[in-house]
Amino acid sequence: MNAIFKTVAVIGKFGAKESATHVLPLCLFLRERGIGVVVDVDTGKAIGDLSFTALDLDQLGKMADLAIVVGGDGTMLSMARALAPHGVPLIGVNLGRLGFLTDVSPQEMFDAVSEILYGQYLTEKRLMLRVALFIRGCEIQEAFAVNDVVIAKGSTFRLIEFSITINAEFVYTQRADGIIVASPTGSTGYSLSAGGPIVHPGVDALILVPICPHTLTNRPIVIPGSSVVEIALVHAIDARVSLDGQSHFDLRAGDHVIVERASHEVLLLHPKSYGYYDMLRKKLHWGQSADA
Amino acid sequence: MNAIFKTVAVIGKFGAKESATHVLPLCLFLRERGIGVVVDVDTGKAIGDLSFTALDLDQLGKMADLAIVVGGDGTMLSMARALAPHGVPLIGVNLGRLGFLTDVSPQEMFDAVSEILYGQYLTEKRLMLRVALFIRGCEIQEAFAVNDVVIAKGSTFRLIEFSITINAEFVYTQRADGIIVASPTGSTGYSLSAGGPIVHPGVDALILVPICPHTLTNRPIVIPGSSVVEIALVHAIDARVSLDGQSHFDLRAGDHVIVERASHEVLLLHPKSYGYYDMLRKKLHWGQSADA
Amino acid sequence: MNAIFKTVAVIGKFGAKESATHVLPLCLFLRERGIGVVVDVDTGKAIGDLSFTALDLDQLGKMADLAIVVGGDGTMLSMARALAPHGVPLIGVNLGRLGFLTDVSPQEMFDAVSEILYGQYLTEKRLMLRVALFIRGCEIQEAFAVNDVVIAKGSTFRLIEFSITINAEFVYTQRADGIIVASPTGSTGYSLSAGGPIVHPGVDALILVPICPHTLTNRPIVIPGSSVVEIALVHAIDARVSLDGQSHFDLRAGDHVIVERASHEVLLLHPKSYGYYDMLRKKLHWGQSADA
Amino acid sequence: MNAIFKTVAVIGKFGAKESATHVLPLCLFLRERGIGVVVDVDTGKAIGDLSFTALDLDQLGKMADLAIVVGGDGTMLSMARALAPHGVPLIGVNLGRLGFLTDVSPQEMFDAVSEILYGQYLTEKRLMLRVALFIRGCEIQEAFAVNDVVIAKGSTFRLIEFSITINAEFVYTQRADGIIVASPTGSTGYSLSAGGPIVHPGVDALILVPICPHTLTNRPIVIPGSSVVEIALVHAIDARVSLDGQSHFDLRAGDHVIVERASHEVLLLHPKSYGYYDMLRKKLHWGQSADA
Numbered sequence A, B, C, D: 001m002n003a004i005f006k007t008v009a010v011i012g013k014f015g016a017k018e019s020a021t022h023v024l025p026l027c028l029f030l031r032e033r034g035i036g037v038v039v040d041v042d043t044g045k046a047i048g049d050l051s052f053t054a055l056d057l058d059q060l061g062k063m064a065d066l067a068i069v070v071g072g073d074g075t076m077l078s079m080a081r082a083l084a085p086h087g088v089p090l091i092g093v094n095l096g097r098l099g100f101l102t103d104v105s106p107q108e109m110f111d112a113v114s115e116i117l118y119g120q121y122l123t124e125k126r127l128m129l130r131v132a133l134f135i136r137g138c139e140i141q142e143a144f145a146v147n148d149v150v151i152a153k154g155s156t157f158r159l160i161e162f163s164i165t166i167n168a169e170f171v172y173t174q175r176a177d178g179i180i181v182a183s184p185t186g187s188t189g190y191s192l193s194a195g196g197p198i199v200h201p202g203v204d205a206l207i208l209v210p211i212c213p214h215t216l217t218n219r220p221i222v223i224p225g226s227s228v229v230e231i232a233l234v235h236a237i238d239a240r241v242s243l244d245g246q247s248h249f250d251l252r253a254g255d256h257v258i259v260e261r262a263s264h265e266v267l268l269l270h271p272k273s274y275g276y277y278d279m280l281r282k283k284l285h286w287g288q289s290a291d292a
Helices: A017-032 A041-047 A057-063 A073-086 A106-117 A276-283 B017-032 B041-047 B057-063 B073-086 B106-117 B276-283 C017-032 C041-047 C057-063 C073-086 C106-117 C276-283 D017-032 D041-047 D057-063 D073-086 D106-117 D276-283
Strands: A007-012 A036-040 A053-055 A066-071 A090-094 A122-135 A138-145 A148-153 A160-166 A169-176 A178-182 A205-211 A221-224 A229-235 A239-243 A247-251 A256-270 B007-012 B036-040 B053-055 B066-071 B090-094 B122-135 B138-145 B148-153 B160-166 B169-176 B178-182 B205-211 B221-224 B229-235 B239-243 B247-251 B256-270 C007-012 C036-040 C053-055 C066-071 C090-094 C122-135 C138-145 C148-153 C160-166 C169-176 C178-182 C205-211 C221-224 C229-235 C239-243 C247-251 C256-270 D007-012 D036-040 D053-055 D066-071 D090-094 D122-135 D138-145 D148-153 D160-166 D169-176 D178-182 D205-211 D221-224 D229-235 D239-243 D247-251 D256-270
Touching: A007 A017, A007 A041, A007 A057, A007 A073, A017 A036, A017 A041, A017 A066, A017 A106, A036 A041, A036 A057, A041 A053, A053 A057, A057 A073, A066 A073, A066 A106, A073 A090, A073 A122, A073 A138, A073 A256, A090 A106, A122 A148, A122 A239, A122 A247, A138 A239, A148 A160, A148 A256, A160 A178, A169 A178, A169 A205, A169 B276, A178 A229, A276 B169, B007 B017, B007 B041, B007 B057, B007 B073, B017 B036, B017 B041, B017 B066, B017 B106, B036 B041, B036 B057, B041 B053, B053 B057, B057 B073, B066 B073, B066 B106, B073 B090, B073 B122, B073 B138, B073 B256, B090 B106, B122 B148, B122 B239, B122 B247, B138 B239, B148 B160, B148 B256, B160 B178, B169 B178, B169 B205, B178 B229, C007 C017, C007 C041, C007 C057, C007 C073, C017 C036, C017 C041, C017 C066, C017 C106, C036 C041, C036 C057, C041 C053, C053 C057, C057 C073, C066 C073, C066 C106, C073 C090, C073 C122, C073 C138, C073 C256, C090 C106, C122 C148, C122 C239, C122 C247, C138 C239, C148 C160, C148 C256, C160 C178, C169 C178, C169 C205, C169 D276, C178 C229, C276 D169, D007 D017, D007 D041, D007 D057, D007 D073, D017 D036, D017 D041, D017 D066, D017 D106, D036 D041, D036 D057, D041 D053, D053 D057, D057 D073, D066 D073, D066 D106, D073 D090, D073 D122, D073 D138, D073 D256, D090 D106, D122 D148, D122 D239, D122 D247, D138 D239, D148 D160, D148 D256, D160 D178, D169 D178, D169 D205, D178 D229
Parallel strands: A007 A036, A007 A066, A036 A053, A066 A090, A090 A256, B007 B036, B007 B066, B036 B053, B066 B090, B090 B256, C007 C036, C007 C066, C036 C053, C066 C090, C090 C256, D007 D036, D007 D066, D036 D053, D066 D090, D090 D256
Antiparallel strands: A122 A138, A122 A256, A148 A178, A148 A239, A160 A169, A160 A229, A178 A205, A205 A221, A229 A256, A239 A247, B122 B138, B122 B256, B148 B178, B148 B239, B160 B169, B160 B229, B178 B205, B205 B221, B229 B256, B239 B247, C122 C138, C122 C256, C148 C178, C148 C239, C160 C169, C160 C229, C178 C205, C205 C221, C229 C256, C239 C247, D122 D138, D122 D256, D148 D178, D148 D239, D160 D169, D160 D229, D178 D205, D205 D221, D229 D256, D239 D247
């Protein structure tokens, strides 16, 4: 029986020695099964085995039929942004604590990867966010996020003031520490800390969650995935926009940011035993009596 | 020019004298335009004009091409449940305060109705909830709700314990005052008071919001509209299920309730000037500085 | 060395067989040390040893220098209400899960009790609530609560409307499922589930927490312990007041309830190793990564 | 009849032209009544009348028996910090919107000031916060705050990790955007936006409110006013501490901050008609139906 995936990219957590411990055995495991293995440049250095072709992320996206990411949710987020435009599906192997995106544990890694290689898997599509930054009136940057786009005060001042329109319909003007536009994937991340709801990835929606809003009547809103959200900075001496908490751009009053669903999606592959609510329950310790 | 709607049902708020003041002029206004006018039995008595045919709600649903409801959100909810199975679209004229569902004010009633009669309107589909009650193991009741299905403690005891499965996948067991399954329409109602997010009616989703949950890690969840939610009462000496806060059934431990999207929807007609976010902002006073 | 306490009341959880297993050895342990042991009538029956004097709670309060309650927080609450007027200090031994009030585990029971008997303990005073019920204009009942006084809707209708004054100053009129007036002790109970803050028992304060308030601007308020809170039911077809979730009285529109600090306090004795924040952290699982 | 206060400081909002419009008439009003009037240097420039002695804040604190602050809550906060060590009571006249601290409107200014000058007033003591900053192991700064001390992430990174002890008892380690230590006065400020309770100024307490905490079980805590709170930065690449949102110091991992009640208080004078709950209700729009 042949594996469905001919070429598999293996990617370790950037700069993490312990990830190499799991990555090299995985590469060898795949090669033994006749699968072409490619790695990213950093992982190549970390494993120190020159017989595996090391490529930059763009080449990796073009060559690979599948990417196995060994790390945490942070690594997964950056790889999803890099590889999703190429339509490469991803498997997440988590090191340390269970992640929301990295649902395969190191102990079950070989079994889970075997299953998936020979066709036993669930495919899940995750909505991505496309961001357009308009600074001083010009679109200067297009960027993508898997979890969230956060427009927030910088370090010095307590509040920014922004106005939101959705599909060119005015929603509100708000003073707050900031505003999060999250995907359902991001709803279990920063959005949850800020008081947002958990949104199942199967819901085609964006989530708007204000951070410490000045107005007590403000509430998180879940809007259709097809919405075009425009956030204009009305007052801000020191503000910035962050994508997945990993890349940042400075903003000032008059700038605006448009967030909408990207045309491409993230494809996640899970073992057949995967269940979203099961993962949620374990990760959020719902089984336990953290009782009032 | 002829009206698009041949037969229009006009329904006043049950038992409210002041609604008759607006209802009779509306009936006459429609008749002058050559439109067949029917009323429900209660409204017939309230207006006291025997020349308008009074029917029960089921007949009304079969005859009418359009229903104009003059009252509050409560009247609108019960009419939507009664008429939605017949596919009759509804217009809501609010008496008193702006309602989330009754977006036409009495002052603009004649203009708005005119516009709509001659084809100037927005159509909006709203998801309905279908509820199946299993009491002592038998399905004893099928029922429908527009806003929410609430399973909650009765008056005597503080807590009930229930377990939730979604699409037969176990989610959690929880002790709480109760649990709300809301539609997006219901997300601005009781669900919002209990800490749930606002969900745009264009999102195909159900919302699960625990009421005063014992466990601090519990959070509202937004799930796909296609989900089948089963709530089983594990411990409860005194519990009940409420539909739109308007009809109630007693429950006990061992009973369970299945909530899912109904096969039919509510059709709302709005004047062309209607905007969801505009309505939300006015109703929730977002323009005002209820500032912290 | 003689014990500081001459006569000790031992009280088991009402109707719980398993509590007798711990109670009888404790009674014998005390008797061996020359301490007079008295039990309440129910505990007397449960242990089945007629050599221990069984008394009703009022007599117990008059005779005992100390009460050891073996049960859960529920048993502790009812004993605290019964014995606090007599100034009897209490020790709480928890069966099952750690309680907020019953901080001695069965395993450490004998050691902890020994320590306390011979003077090694911390004394903690806990504010109690005095409630006066005015039904149809007459004060018909004076009652006490350790945790909270809850005025809430009964089973049928969604909302009650009440107005609150504090020290005869009008605060607000609110529609909600209900309102909780909690002591700091009660702040980790139902009040916490309803969104209230945790208030250290050393703070001389009362806490007002609305349950599912209709108005989005409502927030929990912490007020001075010396405040006199009056809650008047403006609209309510079916309402009730509950004390510590254990006793209940029906209310209707026009009735009002006055809640204030009682003139007596609950005295809790803790082993020297007790720490409030330590207990809180364990009970609320703050050490664990229930991470967003 | 002579005024109780011989020398009154009048302080306008820094850099605000419109405040001068109200300040000069007030100064003249006071002088006409035989009261010595002093102003701060900025206000002196703004009113442009050299006949009023302009002093720096420290001299003002030594000379004045009373300070009238004409501005917003921001001006009031900085004046309270400057003048409270000298025991000078303050009156707040608000320009623009009603403030929590500036409860006299410009329209009623002359009447209210007259009343107060001749002894018709309520005195209210407000707890202040004393902050000690330990940077690289040395106490480098003692500072004061009226509303709150906020330790929070700087602009770049999403989270800081800190541990909290209260009276040298370990409370918890938490990852979050930050942590607020608020006074009751500050409970209606940033603390409220972050989800904290409203705490009446008559409650002798400090409030701890985490900002976007990573752990779902975290809750605001209200602790005795006598508590010594120590917050140590465990991990932080970019953090800062802010006092009343007005002064800021950079922090890094290993630094710690001690917050406790200051030995001096802020004294506020109010017209006799002042009521705390009345002010709260107006400021938070509790009278209005911002209904769910």
